[in-house]
Amino acid sequence: MSDTFTKGMARNIYFGGSVFFFLIFLALTYHTEKTFPERSNQAQLTESVIRGKGVWERNNCIGCHTLLGEGAYFAPELGNVVNRRGGEEAFKPFLQAWMKMQPLGVPGRRAMPQFHLSEQEVDDIAEFLKWSSKINTNGWPPNKEG
Ligand code: HEC
Structure with a gap:
């Protein structure tokens, strides 16, 4: 073996x-860079989505909720709440009604506070959550209820 496997061969390997x-x-880096545009939905990043992210942060929704698995586990996952509560069209009216109704005051059920947000602010959060729901997460969260 030592006769046939030379230093030169080792160097070549x-x-x-x-x-x-x-x-x-290099090929994989090129492939990743090339598929970024179709994987992200930056094109739909509207003013309303950006404002909605601000409202979301200022009111610390993540202090109770998760968004795509990140956040607190007190309240439901909201990364897919759009699909769960009405879809593209009906989600905005749902969220307007939902935010006005809080707290529900059902005994024994976890409560969400009243935030006294304007209709515009709630519309913006709805746009932010719609945008978030379109992020390609390879199917996460795995079930509709989050
Ligand atoms: C103090 C904790 C808390 C905070 C902060 C909070 N929530 Fe909630 N949220 C809850 C709880 C608890 C529920 C479930 C209530 C129920 O089912 O009666 C809920 C439910 C919801 C739902 C309905 C989810 C579903 O599956 O139907 C939406 C939408 C929602 N919250 C949005 C928000 C938004 C937007 C904010 C920030 C402005 C926010 N929440 C902040 C506790 C919170």
Whole structure:
């Protein structure tokens, strides 16, 4: 074995392997960069979505809710609440009604506070949640109830 496997061969395998895997690395980087535009939905990033993110943050919705798994586990996941509560069309009216109704005051049920938000602010949160629901998460969360 030591007669046939020379230093030169070892060097070739070392350099050849390095070049080979570096080329694979470049190809995968190129592929990732190329598929970014179709994976993100930046095109629909409207003024309303941006305002909605601000309202969401100022009111600390994440202090009780999760958004795509991140946040607190006191209240339902909201990454897919649009699909759960009416879909594209009916979600805005649902959220307007929902925000006005809080707190529900059902005994034994976790309560959500009243935030006294304007209709515009609630519409903006709805747009933000609609935008979030379209992020490609490979199917997360796994079920409709979050
Ligand atoms: C103090 C904790 C708390 C905070 C803060 C909070 N929520 Fe909630 N939220 C809840 C709880 C608890 C529920 C479930 C209530 C129920 O089912 O009666 C809920 C439910 C909801 C639902 C309905 C979810 C569904 O599956 O139907 C929406 C939408 C929602 N919250 C939006 C918001 C938004 C927007 C904010 C920020 C402005 C917010 N929440 C902040 C506790 C909170």
